[in-house]
Amino acid sequence: MKTGKAPFLGKIHKTEIMTPDGKLRYVEQLAFPIRTNKGYRIGYVTRDVTQRKQIEEALEKRIVALSRPLDNGEEIGFHELFNLKEIQEIQDLFAEATGVASIITQPDGTPITQPSKFHRLCKDIIRKTEIGRANCFKSDAIIGKHHPEGPIIRPCLSSGLWDAGASITVGGKHIANWLIGQVRNEAQNEDEMRDYAREIGVDEEEYIEAFREVPVMSKSHLEHIARSLFAFANQLSAMAYQNVQQARFITERENAEQNLEKSIHEKEIINQVVMQLVKETNTNNIYSIIGRSVKKLLPDSYVIISKLEHDGNNIHIIESFGLEKYLEKLESILKIDLYKMKFPLDEMNEEDLKINRTGTLTEAKNGIYNLTNQKIPLPICKTLEKLLHIGKVYTVGFSGDGENFGALTIVLINDSHLEHKKTIETIAYQASIALQRSIVEKTIKESLKEKKFF
Structure with missing residues (x-):
């Protein structure tokens, strides 16, 4: 050369x-x-870049799987809808909180998760035999069958112990069974247990010894736990449906993009957001992903992310992008740290609340004065607008099922015009789905840790 x-x-x-x-x-x-x-x-x-390539291929495969029509005869796997590690943790917490054994299976009874608190009788004796294992799977399929009226509670077809189950569905399609139980009451007797031990070919005395280790629980107590199980299974069903909706939205968007001229920059940002949000469960990380992504689209603007506090009554700013060099000056003017300011929901007018739930990026009239519920005096707002060269201000809320989770605010500089409106609305929509999913998972975990059944 x-x-x-x-x-x-x-x-x-x-x-x-x-x-x-x-x-x-x-x-x-x-x-x-x-x-x-x-x-x-x-x-x-x-x-x-092998690992990155594998992640991209796995994500593409997952999106393709979830975007299939539910009635086309092809099964959507439970593992394609949920993070199995998270589900295992929820199942373990439920079993620990209630004192019952627990497992999630395919509709035919084939296990998906690892057993939680399984007793020796079922785990090490019955399921170790071919006949016993087949009977267990058959019983699990029956007890976990789709039954929208409530949980199914009945004796196991294998051991005779009391079990309960609830189905997990997506769009009305049965995808899994959540099963609990392995408890006994006065309904079982040792003569029947000995008969079954002989039937499956195991030592009778070992079988009876393991049977006596099984905890005693009244049927009414099991029914109480089963109703909670049914509620959690319904929550998982709702989460599964949201995951399918999200994947279909992605697919529909990709199909539409093939027929439209979209900028490479927009495509890259959306793909990055989707890849990061699909399995992200930390709400603060979700907010950060959205803020950084919108800042990439609008590098010359200020991007502000606000979050609904745990009390559900106040919104406060948690992150900003582009304001870093002004924070000290802002605190001097406002006499308070920007991130410590609270904006009560009950001080927002109904029209603004409705706008926040539409998913539409809307211009805030009168700029930051109205945006802050007139909490900051108008003269100070004018000073801030002059300092930051503020032009138009836009906002879009993060919401789901009528609930607000926070908002994305975009502050344009001087006379600049808003660009990438549809893309930003798409990102906000994806954030709303991810936030709703994260909140549901957190609620389930917290309720399991705090709930007392005894």
Whole structure:
């Protein structure tokens, strides 16, 4: 190379390589010229992107799976709808809080999760035999069948112990059973237990010893726990439906984008947001993702994220993007830290509350004066607008099922015009879904930790 110039230099090239142990890896390479006293040589920077590639492929597969019509005959897997690690934690908490065994299975009784608090009789004796295991799966399928009227409570077809179950559905389609139980009461007797031990071919004395270890629980107490189970299963069903809706929304948007001219920048931002939100459960992280993403779209604006406090009565600012160098000056003018200011919901007029629930990016008339519920005196608002060169102000709320979770506020500079309106509304919509899902999961976990059944 005499000139140090070539078409392939300075560009990222994607390729696949095979490692000595036979594994396929995905890499990106950047070639660049190196000047020496003997002319130019070529240097390479190589980056292994296998993990990123695998994550992208898994996400694409998940979105495709969730966007299938529910009635096309193809099954949507439970694992495609939920993070199994999170579900296992919820199941374990439920079992610990109630003192019953618990497991989530396919509609046919095949286990999805690991058993929680399973007793030796079921885990180490009955299910270790072919006949016993088959009877367990059959019983689980019956007890967990779709029954929207309430939980099914009945003796297990295998052990005779009392069990209960509730179905988990998505759009009316039965996708899983949440089963609890493995408790006994006066309905069982040891003669029947010995008969079944002989039927499945296990030692009678060991069977009876394990049976006596099973906790005693009244039927009314089990019914009480089963009703709570039914409520949690319905919550999971609602979450599953939201996940499907979210995936379908993504797919519909991708199909529409094929027929429309969209900027590469918008596509990249939306894809990044979707990839980050799909399994994000921390609400603060969700708010940060949205703020950073909108700031990328509108680098010359101020982006402010507000959040509804736990008391459900006040909104406060949790993050801002673009205001960093003004924060000290703002505190001096406002006489309070921007992030410590509270804006009571009951001081907002009904029209503003409705606007926050529409998902539409709406201009705030009279700028920050009305946006702050007139809590900041008008002269101070005018001073702030002059200091920050504030032009038009827009806001869109994060909401779901009629509840407000917070809002995204965009403050434009001087006479600039709002761009990427539909894309920002899409991002806010995705945030609302992610926030609602996160709040539901948190509520379930907290209720399980605090609920006392005994």
